Amino acid sequence: MLKKIIFAILGIVIVFAGVTLYFTMSAKTKQPKAQQQNFKIDEDKAIKNLSTAVTFKTISQEKEKDINYEYFKEFQQFLKDTYPEIYKQLEYKEINDYSMIFKWSGKDSSKKPIGLTSHYDVVPVAKGTEVKWQEDAFSGAVDEKYIWGRGTLDDKVGVIGTLEAVDYLLKEGFVPPQDLYLFFGHDEENGGDAGAAEITKYFKNNMIQFEYIMDEGGAIVNNMVPGVEDPVGVIGVAEKGSATIMLSVEGSGGHSSQPKNKTTIGRLSAAIAALEEQQFTASIAGPTKELFEYTAPEMSFGYKYVFENQWLFKPIIKKILLGKPATAAVTRTTIAPTIFKAGDKGNILPEFAEAQINIRVMPGDTFNSLKKQVNAIIDDKHVKVTITGNEASAVSSSTSRGFKMIQQAAINTNDQTIIAPYIMIGASDSKHYSKISDDAYRFLPIEMEDDGLERMHGTNERVEKVAYMKAIQFYIDLMKQ
Ligand SMILES: [Zn+2]
Known part of the structure; x- marks a missing residue:
């Protein structure tokens, strides 16, 4: 019995290793061959x-x-x-x-x-x-x-x-x-x-x-x-949108000697803290997925093994990308609180508080879908949410003649480069x-x-x-x- 189980496990391991190695080794380059240039520039x-x-x-x-x-x-x-x-x-x-x-x-x-x-x-x-x-x-x-x-x-x-x-x-x-x-x-x-x-x-x-x-x-x-x-x-095939989430809270104000448990500043701070804690959903999709499809075949073995087997390692890859602000930014819509305004006297509770959050919108997210997410995360109907600015751009094709022409010209000029x-x-x-x-x-x-x-x-x-x-x-x- 024990022997059978060991053999079964061994079998699964071998199949896994076989499949993952197959995907790693069979990765084909997406880079065209460089063609000679002969331009005599002054x-x-x-x-x-x-x-x-x-x-x-x-x-x-x-x-x-x-x-x-x-x-x-x-x-x-x-x-x-x-x-x-x-x-x-x-x-x-x-x-x-x-x-x-x-x-x-x-x-x-x-x-x-x-x-x-x-x-x-x-x-x-x-x-x-x-x-x-x-x-x-x-x-x-x-x-x-x-x-x-x-x-x-x-x-x-x-x-x-x-x-x-x-x-x-x-x-x-x-x-x-x-x-x-x-x-x-x-x-x-x-x-x-x-x-x-x-x-x-x-x-x-x-x-x-x-x-x-x-x-x-x-x-x-x-x-x-x-x-x-x-x-x-x-080559940027899309660009993130730049927009502002405006959060505002209106309260009753009053004297700071007898405050309510929830003040306008408290509500607004809690809302921002919740958004930072939760963040918008990250995914390896669209142009970010394509970036790795184009670069994975050129990676050293260890990385290639991971990136050519996204079906298995996606959670690990996501974790790596979310580890740095620069790479996290290509996986999700980012939030950056930039302005916070409330109160102007030390002993008066402000009746109004507002904050601006600069967001960079991923293609796939819309102001509508983001507003729904923000409301759900904040979960406080006293906080009013509006979003204004530019939505994300459309995503251009990476298989078009235009993309290929740019890629070819770039490689002709810099033949050691991956595009x-x-x-x-x-x-x-x-x-x-x-x-x-x-x-x-x-x-x-x-x-x-x-x-x-x-x-x-x-x-x-x-x-x-x-x-x-x-x-x-x-x-x-x-x-x-
Ligand atoms: Zn510029």
Whole structure:
């Protein structure tokens, strides 16, 4: 009898090991083979142009009245002076004075066009951090290895990189197979309502619907995915929505010498504590699931074993991802209480208390479904809940021609790189553009330094010359496809 049981257990173990090993070993790569590129770019010219672009203080200040649009005009003039061929051969249009559209007519205009977009406004340098910059933020300084300054990553590198590529191709006499639009917004860092939203309106009014649009987004980063040694470039196929949950409690107030057991502040605090305790439901679905489908075949054995057997290890994977804020954010709608207001005198109970929670909404969650969850978690009908803001974007296809073209161009340029879809946590102008395009992809073809993401809106923003050259090659390759 005992022997039989032991054999049975042994049998099950062997079957399990067999099945899991089979899934691990049979994982097929989702990366195409790199094709040779042979572009001879004038590096000095390209570097000088990005460096000069940085010197224009096209800053999206928090308050509209603080924005100096003179610099935006000067930047536009700089583009006209620098790329005369582009202005001669492409149709040019200004939208809302400062945003720009270029149309490059292709061989077959009956096909849906492709849109390449970036923005040329930049975030300000935080007060007090100026002295920490190794080079002045708007100097555009160039040394052996880097180009320095605001916008070298976010996102003048996209604007100048694209224009350098077009300039190169025009000199070659290249005509794109289908119409190609380039458009550059001027207020992405403030939400894109004056730029991207107006550009979107223009295309809508002219009944132009895109096959796909590529905007800034995920970059090529080291140590991004556990178990993958090569750098991983991530293409945002969706972006989370950014919204506000407003919680408010109205009470009777009164003197603080005879308080009720439940005060407005008490109720509101309890509500927030409950939300933090419970959190929204996490899942490995959509773009996050796809991220691991694309990267798992490239992982070292141990990780591959786990990630190729999600049917078995899903709870463990979830636990790993929830362990860090950055990875937790790709599994669920996040909650971040940012404003709490109640009371203004030490001995008076406030009659009103309110709090704002910034949430980043996963595709799949809606304001409606979230509100239901919030009410259930708080379970206090005295707390009023409203949600306003942007819902999550639609999810673009990762099997479309557009996705494959971007992936191929990225691998042609950086052949050691793994390219995968993912969900973008931050917001971009694509939230507007996705309304006029079948698919929207968010990808910045730049290989980042390890601390590059911190530099982006922080101190000492800079781009490696080599990475910038590769970005231009990427744009050329993509347009050629
Ligand atoms: Zn940006």
